[in-house]
Amino acid sequence: MSVRTRFAPSPTGYLHIGGARTALFNYLFARHHNGQYLLRIEDTDKQRSTPEAVRQILESLDWLGLGPDEPPVFQSAREARHAEVARELLARGRAYLAFDTPEELAAMREQAMKEGRPPRYDGRWRDRDPAEAPPGRTPAIRLKAPRPEDGRGEIVVKDLVQGEVRVAHAELDDLIILRSDGTPTYLHAVVVDDHDMAITHVIRGDDHLTNTFRQCMIYDAMGWHRPHFAHIPLIHGADGAKLSKRHGAVGALEFREQGFLPEAVCNYLLRLGWGHGDEEIVPRDRAIALFDLKDVGRAASRMDYAKLTHLNGVYLRQADDDRLAEEVLERLAKHGIDFGTIGGDRVRALMPELKARAKTLEELAGTAAFAAIEGPPPMDAKSAALLTPEAKARLADLAQFLTDAPWERLELERWLRDYAEVKGLKLGAVAQPLRVALTGSTQSPPIDAVLAALGRTEAVDRILAAAEE
């Protein structure tokens, strides 16, 4: 039977980076086994689910290159089926009608907590005749949890990541599978959908580990085969607490905004909890070839933005120049920086040098701005301070001589070295004032590359402007 996995987010907000990793692992596992990777939107909570969240989840997955192999399944569209299974369980005597009110249940929980007992449903309607129900109450359907004679049974799950995990039947209570309003509960809907979608491997966050035992009860009651389960550890913030906004970016699309490349984010997420020897750079194809659930760690890991940033730099340097140029120009436009066709060409021309010096697209856009615009670049204080009277005189001199210089990068470099030698100067004494004049910054790509990319007219204009300031 071919492997089928699914990612099942609930559309109550943006796609969390932890969810993105769950999706990635589901994707990689399916691809590794030549199986299918599906998406199910768990929108049975009508109060909190929004179409906007659905849209954002799809966009996030698309950006990460984790789009599903089949159209997404919307859980809300399958409520009739969920109810049908619940009624079947009822008909088979594996479930029963429970007429409790929410208030009664709350009181029951409170009482149990007060007495130091675990808050579980006591099964008061399990063997009671529905005829005894108080008038006007609509019942929920509860599943009958196993109650072995000796009271010592247990449910065993052989989790592909966590290993063998067991929970005593005594820990389980009769869970609601169909609410009194006829809608399914999450635990029930998940089981029915995973079964109907022929999911073979359920890979999800380990916050679902204890839910698994409740779900197993439903599989068993229906006589369905349980899928394999793999519960992967959660991602925490740098302080070890649950990852939240105060830790920094957590939404997948926030990473895009901040200038991270999707392939870098995926690589980072993969290495968080999964490893293959000392390999750090694991592109998609390699990840598919290597991925195995047995190599997934069992401990929660912490989000490290510094390492993500480093990885992003690695991927940035490998990325295609035109792609990066497009991204950068888009960002410049968004920041209200004016540039024309020529500016775009200059950014493209300088991209090989630019990308070696940036770790994110946002940073790249910042360092590319001087090349995109027309005229003298804005100058920071540190750069302006470099424009001493001597430096300005030097620039004026350079502007004059550059008029006749050969305009090609390697030739320019030689020309600059000759110039410095003739004038008895260190190359740095020539390059730094030039850099400041041309880029408005003390840091930039090699000055010969900058000159070549700007073109003679623009370069000389900027040098003259700085000399006359």
Added chain:
RNA sequence: GUCCCCAUCGUCUAGAGGCCUAGGACACCAGCCUUUCACGUUGGUAACACGGGUUCGAAUCCCGUUGGGGACGCCA
């Protein structure tokens, strides 16, 4: 409170009883390279939570302690 899971440098990890004087990566520090910055490169600081077993031998197996996390809804 009850149940479940987890535990190697600050962080991510390698490690399946001897290959471990514990390896790699990020971050940090110092040097080299150099027209600035970055890249690259060389070196450095830095960890098996603790206590008991098992064994000739334990980071690796077992038990306990401590610490962290998760779950206990007519939420998902």
